[in-house]
Amino acid sequence: MRRIATVLVTHNRLELLKECLAALRAQTRVPDEIVVVDNGSTDETAAWLASQASVTVITQVNLGSSGGQCAGIKAAFAKGHDWFWCMDDDTIPDPDCLEQLLQSPVATDPATGFLASLVRWTDGTLHSLNRPELASDLPVESCLSNPFEPVRSSSFVSLLVRREAVEECGLPLAPLFIWADDVEFTRRLGRRYKGYLIPSSRALHKTIAHTGGSLDDLNDQNAFKFAYGLRNWVYIVRTTTTTYRLYHLRSAIRMIIRQTPVLFQKCSAPVAFRLCCSMLRGLVFNPRVKFPAEDKN
Numbered sequence: 001m002r003r004i005a006t007v008l009v010t011h012n013r014l015e016l017l018k019e020c021l022a023a024l025r026a027q028t029r030v031p032d033e034i035v036v037v038d039n040g041s042t043d044e045t046a047a048w049l050a051s052q053a054s055v056t057v058i059t060q061v062n063l064g065s066s067g068g069q070c071a072g073i074k075a076a077f078a079k080g081h082d083w084f085w086c087m088d089d090d091t092i093p094d095p096d097c098l099e100q101l102l103q104s105p106v107a108t109d110p111a112t113g114f115l116a117s118l119v120r121w122t123d124g125t126l127h128s129l130n131r132p133e134l135a136s137d138l139p140v141e142s143c144l145s146n147p148f149e150p151v152r153s154s155s156f157v158s159l160l161v162r163r164e165a166v167e168e169c170g171l172p173l174a175p176l177f178i179w180a181d182d183v184e185f186t187r188r189l190g191r192r193y194k195g196y197l198i199p200s201s202r203a204l205h206k207t208i209a210h211t212g213g214s215l216d217d218l219n220d221q222n223a224f225k226f227a228y229g230l231r232n233w234v235y236i237v238r239t240t241t242t243t244y245r246l247y248h249l250r251s252a253i254r255m256i257i258r259q260t261p262v263l264f265q266k267c268s269a270p271v272a273f274r275l276c277c278s279m280l281r282g283l284v285f286n287p288r289v290k291f292p293a294e295d296k297n
Contacts, residue, residue: 002083004098004160005076006031009068010089011039014048016206017089021055029099031085035076037068064177064228066185069156070290073171077163077292084166086159092204093117093158100201101160106148106194113165113193114186116151117158117201118144127205129213130155132197133183140197148196156182158203165193170289179213179229184236188289215259218266227278230259234282252283 006024010017017036024034034055038045040062049057058071065088073084085098101107101115118140119130131140135150143149159182169192172185186195218226238252256279263272 002102003032003081004029004083004085004102005033005035005079005081006085006087007035007037007069007072007076008087008089008091009037009039009065009072009156010041010045011062011068012041012043012045013089014041014043014045017045018048019206020087020089020091021052023092023095025054026095027093027098028096029102031098033076033079033081035072037072039063039068063174064181065156066172066176066178066181067174069172069181069185070174073161073166074292077166082163084161084163086156086161087203088156090206091157092206094202094204097158097201097203098160101158101198104148104196104198104201106196109194110164111194112196113162113169113189114154114195115160115201116154116186116195116197117203118197118199119155119157119203119205121210122204122206123210125210127157127207128210129207130157130205134197143197144199146199148198151186151195151197152190153183153186154195154197156185157205158201159186161189162193165189166292168192170291173287173289175285175287176232176235177228179225180232180236184232187236187240215262215266218263220267220271223267223271223275227275230275231278231282231285234279235285238283249283256280256283 036055037058058075069086076084097117106112116132119127121127126140132151132154135152169189172181234252237255238248240248260276263275
């Protein structure tokens with residue numbers, strides 16, 4: 001029997017955390033363990049989690065989405081779980097979300113490394129921030145009636161990851177912190193394993209807004225998030241494969257040149273300058289992939 005651990009990362013969103021945990025406990029196939037990574041919450045999260053007997057809690061400083069998923073998957077791996085069901089505290093899975101993932105025709109294939117749910121926003125439409133990158137390059141809307149659809153990458157919002165894929169390909173890169181960390185992780189898994197979208201498995205992502213990851217939404221107030229995202233995307237473009245490294249380096253440089261004028265249009269000069277520096281850091285940013293067996297202490 002396959003053992004499944006939910007890896008749930010939270011930070012200062014207690015009401016959403018309660019709703020997410022309630023949805024997990026109401027699953028038609030209940031996870032064998034729920035691992036909550038508390039990323040340094042300063043509200044009442046820690047006290048409330050202490051009262052939840054059926055939840056395993058990991059408390060750490062705020063290491064972002066990637067640092068939380070890294071810690072949670074590593075802990076679940078050490079306990080022998082076969083699958084890791086990853087999500088944030090604002091993910092509300094449908095009652096049969098996990099069951100649909102596990103019952104998909106590709107779930108039993110040892111070559112399958114990860115399975116992704118279809119993610120909606122609060123108005124019922126597909127969430128623009130959680131659209132998987134289909135291998136066919138077609139829009140997600142084209143495959144909603146398919147039992148499964150191959151993907152290159154997906155988000156951490158209801159992502160089911162196979163143990164063997166983590167063992168061979170490594171954990172999420174904690175230094176990425178937020179934005180594009182899930183893309184890097186699933187693309188890395190996808191180099192050796194297959195990834196699929198399972199349209200019958202559905203989850204709600206209760207973000208405040210439907211958008212937010214595009215440079216169209218950039219301003220001085222949210223620029224700190226874009227600093228991570230821009231650096232991470234330059235890194236991802238530069239390290240797309242281990243071959244043709246010079247080509248990918250040139251692609252990353254072209255990306256920086258193309259985006260720089262946009263930054264100065266959207267932000268004040270000091271903020272835009274800092275964002276440019278973040279992109280340049282992506283050219284030399286080289287976080288090391290860690291594996292579950294490392295640092296057992």
